[in-house]
Amino acid sequence: MVTYLYWIVVIGLVCVALFGLGMRLGKWKPALVLAAVIAVVGSMAYYFWLQQIFVKRYGGVMSITIPQGLQHIGSTWKDDNLWIEDYNPQTNECIFREYSRGDMLQGRVVLKNCHPIGARPSVPPATATE
Template identity: 80%
Template sequence: MVTYLYWFIILALACGALFGIGARLGRWQLAVILAAVIAVVGAMTYYFWLQQIFVKRYGGVMSITIPQGLQHIGSTWKDDNLWIEDYNPETNECIFREYSRGDLLQGRVVLKNCNPLGASRSVSAPATNE
C-alpha cells in the first residue's frame, strides 16, 4: 500500500510540473525536463533507498528468485538488508546472500561441507538374534 502511495505522489509531482509549468506558463521544454528529473530521482530513490525499508517496516512487496539448483533454507533481516540462505546439494555448500539497497553491496558467505538437510543420521546397532 505504501509503495502505491509513493508512486502516486511521484506521478502527481511529475504531472503537476507538466501542467503547472507547461500548460499554465507555456514553458513546455522546462516542464518536460522537470517532470523527467522528478521521475528519475523518484525511481532511483525508491530503488536505492526505499524499497527494502517499505517492505520491512510498512508491509511492501518484493520478489526474489532463488537460483536454479539451489534449495531455499531461510531468510532474515540485518538492519535494512535481507539475507537469504540457500543450499547447493551438488557442492554440499550453504550460501548466504545479501540483498542490500539497490543491490550495490552484496555480501556472500559460503559454508563448505554444509549439509543442513539431515546429514547427521544415527547409526543403528546391529540386530542380535536371541
C-alpha cells in the same frame, strides 16, 4: 499500500510539473526537464533506498528468485538488508546472499561442508558393512 501511495505522489509531482509549468506558463522545455528529473530521482530513491524499508517496516511486497539448483533454507533481515540462506547439494555448501538496496552491493558468505538439518543429500550415504 505505502508503495502505491509513494508512486501516486511521484506521478502527481510529474503531472504538476508538466501542467503547472507547461500548460499554465507555456514553458514546455523546463517542464519536461523538471518532470524527467522528478521521475528519475523518484525511481532511483525507490529502488536504491525505499523498497526494502517499505517491505520491512510497512508491509510492502518484494519478489526474489532463488537460483536454479539451490534449496532455500531461510532468510533474515540485518538492518534494512535481506540475507537469504540457500543450500547447494552438488557442492555441499550453504550460501548466504545479501539482497541490498538497489541490488548493487552484494555480500556473499559460503560455508563449505555444510550439512543443514532437513536438506536432502545429493549422494546417498554409504551403507556400513558388518
